[in-house]
Amino acid sequence: xxxxxxxxxxxxxxxxxxxxxxxxxxxxxxxxxxxxxxxxxxxxxxxxxxxxxxxxxxxxxxxxxxxxxxxxxxxxxxxxxxxxxxxxxxxxxxxxxxxxxxxxxxxxxxxxxxxxxxxxxxxxxxxxxxxxxxxxxxxxxxxxxxxxxxxxxxxxxxxxxxxxxxxxxxxxxxxxxxxxxxxxxxxxxxxxxxxxxxxxxxxxxxxxxxxxxxxxxxxxxxxxxxxxxxxxxxxxxxxxxxxxxxxxxxxxxxxxxxxxxxxxxxxxxxxxxxxxxxxxxxxxxxxxxxxxxxxxxxxxxxxxxxxxxxxxxxxxxxxxxxxxxxxxxxxxxxxxxxxxxxxxxxxxxxxxxxxxxxxxxxxxxxxxxxxxxxxxxxxxxxxxxxxxxxxxxxxxxxxxxxxxxxxxxxxxxxxxxxxxxxxxxxxxxxxxxxxxxxxxxxxxxxxxxxxxxxxxxxxxxxxxxxxxxxxxxxxxxxxxxxxxxxxxxxxxxxxxxxxxxxxxxxxxxxxxxxxxxxxxxxxxxxxxxxxxxxxxxxxxxxxxxxxxxxxxxxxxxxxxxxxxxxxxxxxxx
RNA sequence: CGGGGCGUAGCGCAGUUUGGCUAGCGCGCCUGCCUUGGGAGCAGGAGGUCGGAGGUUCAAAUCCUCUCGCCCCGACCA
Numbered sequence: 001x002x003x004x005x006x007x008x009x010x011x012x013x014x015x016x017x018x019x020x021x022x023x024x025x026x027x028x029x030x031x032x033x034x035x036x037x038x039x040x041x042x043x044x045x046x047x048x049x050x051x052x053x054x055x056x057x058x059x060x061x062x063x064x065x066x067x068x069x070x071x072x073x074x075x076x077x078x079x080x081x082x083x084x085x086x087x088x089x090x091x092x093x094x095x096x097x098x099x100x101x102x103x104x105x106x107x108x109x110x111x112x113x114x115x116x117x118x119x120x121x122x123x124x125x126x127x128x129x130x131x132x133x134x135x136x137x138x139x140x141x142x143x144x145x146x147x148x149x150x151x152x153x154x155x156x157x158x159x160x161x162x163x164x165x166x167x168x169x170x171x172x173x174x175x176x177x178x179x180x181x182x183x184x185x186x187x188x189x190x191x192x193x194x195x196x197x198x199x200x201x202x203x204x205x206x207x208x209x210x211x212x213x214x215x216x217x218x219x220x221x222x223x224x225x226x227x228x229x230x231x232x233x234x235x236x237x238x239x240x241x242x243x244x245x246x247x248x249x250x251x252x253x254x255x256x257x258x259x260x261x262x263x264x265x266x267x268x269x270x271x272x273x274x275x276x277x278x279x280x281x282x283x284x285x286x287x288x289x290x291x292x293x294x295x296x297x298x299x300x301x302x303x304x305x306x307x308x309x310x311x312x313x314x315x316x317x318x319x320x321x322x323x324x325x326x327x328x329x330x331x332x333x334x335x336x337x338x339x340x341x342x343x344x345x346x347x348x349x350x351x352x353x354x355x356x357x358x359x360x361x362x363x364x365x366x367x368x369x370x371x372x373x374x375x376x377x378x379x380x381x382x383x384x385x386x387x388x389x390x391x392x393x394x395x396x397x398x399x400x401x402x403x404x405x406x407x408x409x410x411x412x413x414x415x416x417x418x419x420x421x422x423x424x425x426x427x428x429x430x431x432x433x434x435x436x437x438x439x440x441x442x443x444x445x446x447x448x449x450x451x452x453x454x455x456x457x458x459x460x461x462x463x464x465x466x467x468x469x470x471x472x473x474x475x476x477x478x479x480x481x482x483x484x485x486x487x488x489x490x491x492x493x494x495x496x497x498x499x500x501x502x503x504x505x506x507x508x509x510x511x512x513x514x515x516x517x518x519x520x521x522x523x524x525x526x527x528x529x530x531x532x533x534x535x536x537x538x539x540x541x542x543x544x545x546x547x548x549x550x551x552x553x554x555x556x557x558x559x560x561x562x563x564x565x566x567x568x569x570x571x572x573x
Numbered sequence: 574c575g576g577g578g579c580g581u582a583g584c585g586c587a588g589u590u591u592g593g594c595u596a597g598c599g600c601g602c603c604u605g606c607c608u609u610g611g612g613a614g615c616a617g618g619a620g621g622u623c624g625g626a627g628g629u630u631c632a633a634a635u636c637c638u639c640u641c642g643c644c645c646c647g648a649c650c651a
Contacts, residue, residue, distance in 0.1 A: 015600060015612065016585045020644060040643065095650070112651080146574085146649055154650085203651060212651085221650090412651065444651070481609050515611040522611090533610055543610090 003499060004473070006508040006517075011048050013520050023219050025455035026151030028464050032524045034451075041148025041156035043448075048524060051472040052451055053159065057138055059190045059469065060161050060445060067183045069134035069163055074113050074120070076140060080106035082115040085424050097142045097156075109142035112205065114420050114442060117164045121438070122426035128168045131428065131438075132176055136163035138447060150219065152448045153408060159447040166438040168430060170417075173439040177209070177415050180443040184213055184411050187445065191454055192467030195410055198224050199234035201307050202414055205442065209415035210238075214407030215453040222407050225389045229400035236404075237307050239389035240396040244354040254357045254371040256340075262366040265335020267300040270368065274359060277301070282352050282360040282372055284337040286321040286329055286344075289313045293321055293329050293344045295337070297380065299351035302387040309386050312347065336361040338369055339378035348380035349387045410450045416440040458548070464525030465548045468572035474504040475564055476526040480514045480533035491532045494542065494560050501561045503568070522547065528567060530560070546571060 011033035020037070021027040029035050034049030045053065061071065077099075083089035089108075097109040110116065117135060125133060138161045148156050165176035181197065188195035193215055200212035212235055214224055226233035234240070264270050267281050281300030286293055287309065294313065298304055310318045323334050329344055330337045338360035339346055352358070357371040374380070391404040420426070421437035430436050451470075458465045468474055475498055479491040491507060498505040506526070508517045514533075521529050531543040536554055544553045544563060548571065555563045 012583080012601095014584055018584070019579085019586095022645075037643090141651095143651075147645095147647095149645085158651095160651090200651095205651075409651065446651080449651095483609085513609055513611085513613065515609090515613080518611045520612085531610075535610070 003495075004506045006476075006506060006520075007510045009048075009506070010046055011524065012046075013523055021151060023150045023153070023452075023456070024459055025153070025219075025452040028455055028459060028523070028525075029151055029452065032464055035152070041145060041154070043152060043155060043157070048472040049451070052466070052470055053447060055470045055472075056191055056447055056450055056454075057161070060138065060187055060447070063183045063187045063190070064134075064136055064161075064163060067134070067179045068132075069136050072117075072135050072137050073139065074110070074116050074137050076110050076142070077107050078110045078113075078116050080108065082119050082424075083108065086115050086118075086420055087423060088115070095143050095145065097144050111141055111143045112160075112442075112444075113137065113141075113162050114164070114205070114416075114440075115424070118420045118424045118426045118438075118440070121164075121166055122421075122424065125166065125438075126428055128428055128430045131166055131168045132172055133166040134163060134176060134179075135166075136161060136443075150221075150452070152452045153219075154221070155448065158449065161445040161447055163443040165441040165443070166421075167441075168428070168436070168439065170439055173415060173417070173441055176441050177413060180413050180441065181211060184413065184443070184445070188213060188410065188450075190469055191450060192469060193410065193450070193454055193457060195453075196224075196226075196233060196407070198226070198407070199232075199238050200409075200412060201235060201237040203237075205414050205416070207414045207416040207419055207442075211413050212409045213411040215410050215457065216405050216407045217456050218406055219456060220406035220408040222409055223404060224407050225391065225393065225402040225404045227395035227398060227400055227402050230395060230398040232395050232397045232402075234389070236389050237305065239402075241350065241385045241387055241389050242394050242396055242399075243350040243385075251356050253373050253376060256372060256377055257370050258362055258364075258367050259370050260366060261368045264366075264368070265333075270359065271300065274370075276359060279351075280355060280358050282339060282355055282358045284339055284342075284361055286326050286337055287318060288321050288325060289315040289318050291317070293325055295329075295339065295342050295344055295346045296386060297339055297346060297348040297352045298387055299349070299355055302349065302351050302390075304349075304386055305388040309347070312382070312384055312386065330361070330363045332361065332363050332365050336363060336365055336367065338363055338372065339380070340369055340372060342378070345381040346378065347386060348374075348383045350383060350385060351387055352380075353383060408449070408453055408456070409446070410453050411443070411445040413443045414441060416442055459525075462519075463523035466525045466527055468527045468568050471504070471525065471527050473506040473526055474568055475528040475530060476506050476508055476521050476524075477530045477532065478508045478514070478517050478521060480531065482509050482511060484534075486537060487532050487534070490537065490542070490557060494530060494532065494557065497561050498564060501565070503561070503564060527571060528564060530564070 013033050014031045017027050018030050033046055035043045035045045038044050099107050141160045145156050167173040195213040195215050197211045198214050200210040202210045223236045225239045271278050278300035283298050283300050285296045326334050360369050360372045362369045393402045395402050418437040426438050427435045455464050477491050477495045479487040482488050495507040527547050529545045541554045544555045
């Protein structure tokens with residue numbers, strides 16, 4: 001039987017908050033002795049942290065195995081050739097950790113594993129009869145983040161579960177996608193997390209369809225919009241915006257006039273000076289798309305969503321134009337661009353279509369134009385959805401008003417299609433003997449990040465309040481004084497009874513004052529605490545305390561294992 | 574990469590402006606006594622290349638130059 005005593009446990013708790021940690025989860029992970037930092041964005045896990053990780057991973061394995069998946073292990077050190085084949089060796093940029101071996105051959109530390117697994121499967125899977133195939137791995141991944149932060153939530157080395165599905169056709173791949181979506185819902189629920197699926201952009205992974213599982217909270221790095229009416233939810237990177245309704249009571253078009261606005265280059269200054277609403281301003285941004293300048297129009301109260309823009313322009317490289325280019329294209333310094341008279345392609349967001357008698361730059365230093373009107377004074381090349389969605393917009397599905405929230409992404413599912421199988425020539429023979437590329441999907445869960453997210457959702461001022469399912473130990477037995485012979489023997493008895501009943505228990509056998517033991521137990525966050533002390537021992541009882549609610553119950557020693565099981569079941573639901 | 578801040582004992586910090594004796598405080602750690610229902614008390618003790626390198630000076634944690642690391646905000650990103 002495995003036993004654990006607090007006197008032997010390597011769990012150095014800290015009384016004070018380390019200066020480096022801002023987020024509660026980060027602070028508690030350090031204070032409770034779950035982990036220590038080794039470098040910026042790189043952490044060592046201590047025994048308690050490892051136990052939590054193992055529990056999370058066990059839940060993941062159970063659910064994925066249940067969903068017909070099989071676990072494999074893939075290399076972390078990956079050869080450059082595979083990444084060159086998929087085209088991502090260049091696409092990935094400085095975020096990829098790259099290294100050379102002694103023969104000057106190029107490798108990287110895998111930021112993800114699509115290439116390696118596609119290469120693996122293409123050599124061994126030749127027939128539709130071997131499909132569908134769902135393979136996963138739980139391993140360290142590496143991304144050289146510009147700025148690691150929030151402890152393990154944005155780190156450079158992190159533990160991730162990745163699953164890849166290979167299907168013979170689209171409907172098979174959709175079934176895999178749905179199976180994973182459902183498995184994720186169960187996994188996060190079992191971890192005690194409220195995770196909301198939202199529609200997402202596919203980013204560097206690529207593909208056609210994606211959902212992110214978001215844990216809501218102010219600490220979240222992502223912004224999502226959702227519709228309380230119909231349930232639509234999406235990352236703002238992805239969220240669609242509806243065209244504007246034509247304004248019924250639109251004012252008569254006034255005469256275009258040039259106005260002097262010396263030194264005024266921002267929407268904010270402009271609205272202040274002219275006493276107008278930001279919505280009246282036609283903001284004109286010059287971008288460089290694959291080397292060519294384009295103008296983007298959007299109303300002054302919105303921001304451009306560059307992901308949408310990139311998609312609309314169908315370009316690889318997109319960046320805001322430099323001052324020199326802007327001067328060349330608009331004949332004016334930065335801050336005075338406007339659509340009137342521009343000769344480069346103009347892409348307008350829906351939001352400018354209803355701006356009547358608007359204000360824009362005059363393409364001349366220190367001048368703006370008043371009473372600018374679409375189709376009279378300028379004609380966009382294309383009018384489409386280019387803005388970042390925000391609270392207050394109308395839902396694309398049902399037209400109700402959207403709300404917004406912040407969230408941390410703990411998992412994401414992607415429908416990849418043939419994005420990797422095609423260029424990497426990963427093919428099988430179908431029933432007709434035709435060679436076809438696998439239709440793929442990939443599905444990630446940030447395991448280490450999930451641990452932090454659980455703490456974000458389950459803590460109080462005293463420490464962590466682990467859900468039973470992922471707690472490092474379910475129960476801690478705390479004798480008030482371990483030196484006291486009676487207390488010690490009762491505590492030992494209870495501890496042995498629990499462990500032999502298969503309950504995860506730890507005994508605090510340290511020669512510490514009770515306060516110290518209580519504080520540590522609260523900080524580490526064991527769901528149940530059994531206190532063995534003189535107060536109740538005289539009546540043959542001990543005290544049982546729930547960490548999350550702080551409720552206490554006096555329980556006869558003889559019933560302890562039943563009581564513990566009952567309480568664990570109750571709070572474990 | 575831009576802006577801001579920090580690096581002095583395991584953790585939290587003072588000392589740096591205005592150079593000066595053996596570099597301090599709280600917590601933690603070790604020994605002993607005492608104590609035991611929410612981070613006790615007393616006594617004794619260990620622990621420091623003051624991030625690193627170079628320079629100025631009779632003298633550097635303190636001034637100068639370079640450098641490394643860390644944190645926060647922004648840009649970027651699963």
